[in-house]
């Protein structure tokens with residue numbers, strides 16, 4: 194019998210006004226699975242990610258992460274604020290632009306969620322936060338403010354902050370797109386390490402070579418629908434759909450697709 198997926202999305206729909214952004218999306222992510230979402234700008238990747246942790250409330254369909262399932266549309270009752278906060282704590286989201294509190298030190302940023310959302314005692318939260326900072330290689334930056342860190346370091350703090358909530362799954366929304374090219378690798382290394390430790394993840398990325406290396410499944414989206422999905426290497430090396438081929442060949446043509454061994 195196949196294993197129950199950790200994330201299960203069924204018939205998901207979302208519109209912003211008349212703009213139908215997600216049209217009947219289905220997605221399964223197995224426990225410990227890493228799914229990469231790729232596609233052109235505006236295809237709905239970020240919106241799908243935000244629907245998984247309900248930062249964006251879907252219009253229809255259902256979202257399940259672990260044992261928690263929500264249905265939307267057709268008179269379904271929307272989850273209350275407390276339920277949403279609890280649910281979001283189980284899905285760690287990492288954004289393109291870090292979203293760290295500038296007036297807090299690195300350590301305070303990472304402790305914030307455990308103290309305010311998980312209601313941990315400060316000493317316990319500090320131990321946990323220091324462990325997560327060590328995990329992303331930033332133990333010695335605990336007392337520094339975000340403004341003194343590089344983009345790559347800021348993003349690693351953001352990952353530590355999400356991990357401090359001890360999430361069931363991690364969601365990455367173009368986590369390296371705002372970084373200088375020489376800083377991308379340090380963030381990808383942390384994501385790769387999480388993958389090797391069995392973290393369930395959905396990663397929106399333009400790093401195709403990284404997706405090929407680290408993701409076990411790849412989904413190509415366009416105009417709010419899943420055009421093609423399958424094992425990451427298979428889809429990248431041998432895309433079946435013309436739209437996927439066109440998208441990937443762009444990366445080949447522009448040289449934005451480095452050899453896979455460059456990032457391992």
Ligand SMILES: Nc1ncnc2c1ncn2[C@@H]1O[C@H](COP(=O)(O)OP(=O)(O)OP(=O)(O)O)[C@@H](O)[C@H]1O
Nearest residue numbers: 209212214232233234235236237238239240241397
């Ligand atoms: N909060 C919002 N309000 C109105 N429209 C939105 C909102 N969020 C996204 N959209 C629209 O939804 C569509 C899909 O956006 P989304 O960010 O999900 O795409 P994407 O594939 O992640 O693109 P990109 O790679 O550029 O980030 C776009 O047309 C965008 O303008």
